[in-house]
Structure formats: C-alpha cells, structure tokens
Amino acid sequence: MAEQGLSAWLQPVHDEYLNEYPPACNRRVEWLTGFSGSAGPAAVLPRKAALFTDGRYTLQAQNEVDAASFERHNISDQMPEAWLAGHLSSGDRVGYDPRLYTQDMLRRMGKALGKKGVELVPVENLVDQVWKDRPPAPSSRVFIHDDKYAGETSASRRGRMAAKLKELGAEAAVLTAPDGICWLLNIRGRDIENTPLVLARAILDAKGKVRLYINPARCSPEVCAHLGAEVELCDPAALESGLAALGREKRRVLCDPASAPVWFTQVLADAGADIVEAQDPTVLAKAIKNPVELQGMRDAHIRDGVAVVKLLAWLDHETAEREVSEIEVGEMLLSLRESHPMFREPSFPTIAGSGPHGAIVHYRATPESNRALRPGELFLLDSGGQYPDGTTDITRTVPIGTPSAEHKERFARVLKGHIALATAVFPEGTAGSQLDALARQYLWQAGLDYDHGTGHGVGHFLGVHEG
Numbered sequence: 001m002a003e004q005g006l007s008a009w010l011q012p013v014h015d016e017y018l019n020e021y022p023p024a025c026n027r028r029v030e031w032l033t034g035f036s037g038s039a040g041p042a043a044v045l046p047r048k049a050a051l052f053t054d055g056r057y058t059l060q061a062q063n064e065v066d067a068a069s070f071e072r073h074n075i076s077d078q079m080p081e082a083w084l085a086g087h088l089s090s091g092d093r094v095g096y097d098p099r100l101y102t103q104d105m106l107r108r109m110g111k112a113l114g115k116k117g118v119e120l121v122p123v124e125n126l127v128d129q130v131w132k133d134r135p136p137a138p139s140s141r142v143f144i145h146d147d148k149y150a151g152e153t154s155a156s157r158r159g160r161m162a163a164k165l166k167e168l169g170a171e172a173a174v175l176t177a178p179d180g181i182c183w184l185l186n187i188r189g190r191d192i193e194n195t196p197l198v199l200a201r202a203i204l205d206a207k208g209k210v211r212l213y214i215n216p217a218r219c220s221p222e223v224c225a226h227l228g229a230e231v232e233l234c235d236p237a238a239l240e241s242g243l244a245a246l247g248r249e250k251r252r253v254l255c256d257p258a259s260a261p262v263w264f265t266q267v268l269a270d271a272g273a274d275i276v277e278a279q280d281p282t283v284l285a286k287a288i289k290n291p292v293e294l295q296g297m298r299d300a301h302i303r304d305g306v307a308v309v310k311l312l313a314w315l316d317h318e319t320a321e322r323e324v325s326e327i328e329v330g331e332m333l334l335s336l337r338e339s340h341p342m343f344r345e346p347s348f349p350t351i352a353g354s355g356p357h358g359a360i361v362h363y364r365a366t367p368e369s370n371r372a373l374r375p376g377e378l379f380l381l382d383s384g385g386q387y388p389d390g391t392t393d394i395t396r397t398v399p400i401g402t403p404s405a406e407h408k409e410r411f412a413r414v415l416k417g418h419i420a421l422a423t424a425v426f427p428e429g430t431a432g433s434q435l436d437a438l439a440r441q442y443l444w445q446a447g448l449d450y451d452h453g454t455g456h457g458v459g460h461f462l463g464v465h466e467g
Contacts, residue, residue, distance in 0.1 A: 001046065001126065007092035007118075008084055009044045009126050010109075013037070016099040017178050017199055018259060020465055021348075023192050024135040028127040031134075034064045037362055042070070043080045045087060052080050055451020056361035063360075076451075081112040090117030098122040103257035103265060103277070122262070140190035142198050142219050144226045145461065147186065149389045151292025154186040155208070157285070158230065162208035164281040165254060172246055173254035173281060174264050175202040179462045180282030185210070185227060188461065189218075194348050195463050196386060201239055203246070213239045240267055247271020256280040286459070287467060293390075293460045300342075300390025307336040307385075308394055315373075319400050323372040326352040326365035329381065337385050347384035347391050347464040354379045354400070361452055375401030384464055393464050413442040421454070 001009055013035075015026035020038045029051075030036050032044075037057040043050050050071040053061045061072050073083065084094060094113060096106075110120055128134070147153050161184060165173055175181050178197045182188055189198030200214040209230045216233040224233070234242060246253050247268050254276045255265050265275055289297065311333045318324050330350040337343045353363040354373045358380035363369075373379050377400050384393040399407060417439040424438055432455070439454045457466040 001044070001095065004095060004121075004123050004126070005093060006095040006121065006123070007045070007088055008094045010041065010080060010084075010094060010096045010101075011044070011127060012041045012100055013039060014100065016261060017176070018102075018261075019178070019192060019195075019197075019199075020463070021192060021195065023138045023199070025137050028125070028131070031131055032127055033070055034066065035061055036064060037061070039075070041075075041080050043084055048087065050080070050083055052078065052083070058451070059360045060362060074451075079112070081109040085112050085116045085118065088113070088116060088118045092116075092118045093121045094118055095121050095123045095126065097125040098263040098266060099261045100125070101262055102259060103255075103262055106262055107257075122266075138191040138199065139215065139218060140198075142187050142189050142214070142223050144223060145182070145186045145188045146388065149292070149296055149461065150186045151290040151296075154184065154226075155228070155230070157184050157186070158204065158208040158210060160285065161204060161281045162206050164285075165204070165206045168254060168276060168278050168281075169252060170206065170254040170276045170278070171251045172203055172205045174243065174260060174268070175204055175280060175282065176256070176260045176264060177280060177282070179459060179466070180280055180286060181212070182462060183286045183460075184282050185212070185231065187223065187226070194346055194386070196344070196461060197463075201236070203242060211242060213242070243267045243273075244271040247273035250274065252276055254278050254281070256283075259283075283467060286462075287457060289460060296387075296389030297391075297458075297460065300385070300387040301392050301394075303340055303342065303387065304337065304385045304392040304394065307333065307340070308381075308383075308396065310336050311381075312396065312398065315379075315398065319373055319375075323374075325370050325372050326354055326357065327367070327370045329373070329379075330365060330383075333381075333383055342387045342389070344386040344388065344461075347386050347393060351380060351382035358397070373400045376404065377401075378403070378407055386461060388461055391458050391461055391464055393458055409446075410448070413446060413448070416442040 011028055011032060013029045015022040029040055029042050033042055033051050035051055037060055040051050040053040040057060050073055051061060051065055052073045052075040054075050065072060178199050181200055181202045182198055187198055188196040191197050191199040200212060203211045211232045211234050213234045213236045219233060244267060248271055250272055252274045253268055256279050257277050259280055269275060314332060330352045349364050351363050352365055353360060354371055355377040357363045358378055379398045379400055382395040420438040421435060424435055436454050443449055458464060459466040
C-alpha cells in the first residue's frame with residue numbers, strides 16, 4: 001500500500017470470475033483474514049482492518065477471524081465503503097483490483113467515498129504480490145454436457161443469444177460468467193470443487209459465433225467436435241488483444257455492468273468500442289429451465305431424496321442405540337449418494353450441525369469441531385448433490401430424542417411460513433422479496449427472525465446458488 005501511495009485496500013471474497021466459491025488459488029480473503037465463508041469482503045488500512053459478513057456467517061467469522069487484527073461487522077449494518085468513509089479523509093486513495101469489481105459495485109462504492117473526497121484507484125492485486133505460496137490455477141479437462149440432459153443444442157442456444165444481441169443493438173457480447181458460458185456451449189468442467197464449471201471467458205458475436213478463451217489442451221478432440229466450427233478456441237493470453245480488436249473495429253459491444261469486471265470495459269473503451277450496458281443475455285435464458293431440464297431436476301431430487309430418506313432412517317436407528325458424530329453423518333450420507341451411478345459430487349460441503357452448531361448457517365464439521373448428536377438437541381442437515389440431469393439442495397432439521405416445547409413451537413412457526421409461501425397465489429410481476437414476508441410472518445409474531453434469505457435459484461448441473 002505504501003509503495004502504491006494507497007490509504008486503504010479493498011479485497012472481495014469473490015474472484016475475477018465472480019465465483020461465490022473460488023478455487024484455492026483465488027481465496028484471497030481467506031489467506032488475508034482466515035475467514036473461509038462465501039460472503040465477507042475485507043478493508044485494510046495501515047493500522048486497522050475490518051471484515052464484513054452477512055447473517056449466515058456471523059458466528060463463523062467469530063470463530064475464524066482474529067478480533068485483534070480485524071473488526072467484524074454485519075454488512076447489513078455497515079457496508080465496507082461506509083466504514084472506509086468513516087476512517088478516511090479528502091485526498092485519500094483506496095486501491096482495488098479492476099478484475100474483481102464490476103461497474104455496479106464501483107458506482108455504489110464511489111458514491112459513498114466521493115462524498116468524502118476519497119478516490120478509488122485501480123491497481124494490480126496487492127494480495128497476489130505478497131502471497132508467496134499461492135496454489136496453482138485449476139486446469140481440469142472440459143467435458144460435454146449431453147444434449148439429452150440440456151434439452152437444447154449449443155447451436156440453438158447460440159442462435160437465440162445472437163438474436164438477443166441484435167435486438168439490443170449490439171454486434172458482440174463479452175461473456176465473463178463461467179456458468180453462462182458452460183450453459184451456452186453445453187460444456188462442463190472440474191475447475192471448482194462441488195460446481196462443474198470451466199473457468200473461461202468468451203466473446204459471442206451477433207451471428208452466433210464464439211471465441212472461447214481457454215487453453216486448447218484442455219479440450220479433447222471429442223469436445224472440439226462437439227463445439228463445432230462456429231466456436232474458436234483462443235489462448236487466454238490473447239483475451240486483451242481480442243477485446244482491443246473489437247474496439248479498433250468500432251464495434252458495439254455488450255458488457256453487463258452487474259457481472260463484467262471493469263477491466264473489460266476499460267480495455268474495450270480505451271480501444272474505441274461503443275459499450276452497450278445490458279444484462280448478459282445468458283442470465284435470464286439459463287434461469288428459465290426448459291421442459292427437459294425441469295424433468296431432469298425432478299428426477300434428480302427424487303433420486304437424491306431416496307439417499308436422504310435412507311440417511312434419516314439410519315439416523316433414527318443409530319442415535320437410539322449409540323452416539324453418532326457430525327462427521328459420521330456426513331460420511332454416511334455421501335456413501336448413500338455415491339451408491340447411485342449418476343451421482344457426480346456434492347453440490348456444496350455438507351452442513352451437519354448438532355446443537356449449537358446448527359446456528360452456524362454454513363457450519364462445516366472438522367476433526368477439531370466434531371461433536372456428537374445428543375438427546376434433547378436439534379440437528380441441522382443441509383446438503384446436496386450434483387447429477388448430470390440436475391443439482392439438488394435439501395435441508396432437514398431433526399430432533400434427536402424428544403424435542404422440547406420450544407423446539408416444537410419454533411418448528412411449527414417455520415412450517416406455517418413454509419406452507420404460506422408454498423400456497424401463495426400472486427400476480428405476474430410479483431418479486432420474491434414481496435413474498436418473503438409470508439414466510440416470516442409467524443416468526444415475526446413471536447419477535448423472531450432469521451438473518452439470511454428465504455430461498456434461491458438453483459442451476460442445472462451448475463451452481464447450487466443461481467439468480
């Protein structure tokens with residue numbers, strides 16, 4: 001920071017692909033602070049620093065982050081830019097990595113910091129410069145996501161997205177989100193644990209042709225044949241020159257301000273491109289599952305549900321006879337899932353939290369934290385599986401022995417909210433945030449709440465969280 005003339009440094013949890021769960025080489029906040037969760041940006045001053053988490057990670061941050069080094073804040077109460085504004089003065093400079101922040105993020109932060117006369121300065125990532133034992137970047141082999149599971153060919157998807165570009169008046173689109181690229185090309189990979197992603201970038205033109213920036217050695221002849229002549233494989237090192245060429249040709253290029261890091265728009269604009277600010281066309285198309293995907297997701301949930309029901313039956317039997325540990329439950333559930341030939345991997349690390357651990361929303365049992373499931377306590381089991389026809393995420397709260405009156409009362413309130421949400425009839429155009437109150441109303445009546453969202457989208461053999 002001193003060498004760069006910076007007063008502060010901002011470091012988000014996500015990486016340059018905006019991954020919620022980055023590969024090991026991109027877990028910069030974890031290296032810096034010890035925090036391993038998926039939401040927790042850090043702000044660093046020369047003699048003070050802070051970590052900002054949401055309600056899912058309040059307890060986890062207390063366990064993982066040294067309070068003497070980092071203040072810990074709930075992001076709903078204190079945003080990083082507000083904290084920085086309170087500690088900085090006019091003329092101070094806050095460094096950020098332009099490959100990690102989108103236009104929308106910077107506009108929000110700039111608005112808060114600009115009022116204090118504080119400048120946001122793009123620089124090369126400072127963490128990368130001092131992280132000496134950084135793991136290597138992932139480079140898994142690309143594999144084909146069969147059309148029988150996708151329900152549509154890549155050529156069809158590319159044609160639909162090209163038509164959308166023309167509708168928006170764009171000649172090309174920069175695709176920066178790996179899940180959108182995997183959806184578009186019907187490919188998958190193993191670059192990230194639990195999520196079958198290929199970490200790559202792409203440029204789609206209005207004729208449906210794609211330049212995919214990925215090491216060609218990662219694509220077998222079968223994958224190349226699947227991609228076809230309309231998809232050109234390009235070395236990732238050529239990405240900047242490819243963007244600059246669009247600029248020199250004065251192309252109208254779509255860049256999503258919500259998902260494309262500002263580095264992309266800077267390179268394009270500097271080269272003379274006309275930037276079209278619009279949503280990445282794959283986002284909505286990917287979220288609207290086709291009939292084949294929908295049926296596959298139903299089949300995957302039934303298949304996965306069988307494993308969970310077997311686990312619950314085993315749990316009832318075993319806990320009546322002996323002590324069972326959190327890790328043992330997770331291992332048994334994995335073995336039950338693995339018994340089906342279509343199972344590929346968990347969709348996220350299993351959350352098996354007994355007693356007080358059940359309050360740590362994204363708890364992960366370790367040999368050090370592992371505890372027994374004890375009579376009179378509740379046990380939280382949150383897990384999922386990846387199958388080629390669908391991704392699952394299923395949570396169950398289980399009483400060990402006889403539940404208390406308080407357990408029953410709280411469970412009933414959650415159940416009533418669940419039923420209210422599931423049976424709601426609402427007009428087209430209603431947002432999820434408007435329906436959210438239906439799920440919470442019975443808890444609110446008792447002065448209770450939960451500090452996280454009610455639900456989320458799920459990808460199709462992609463991310464377990466999806467818009």
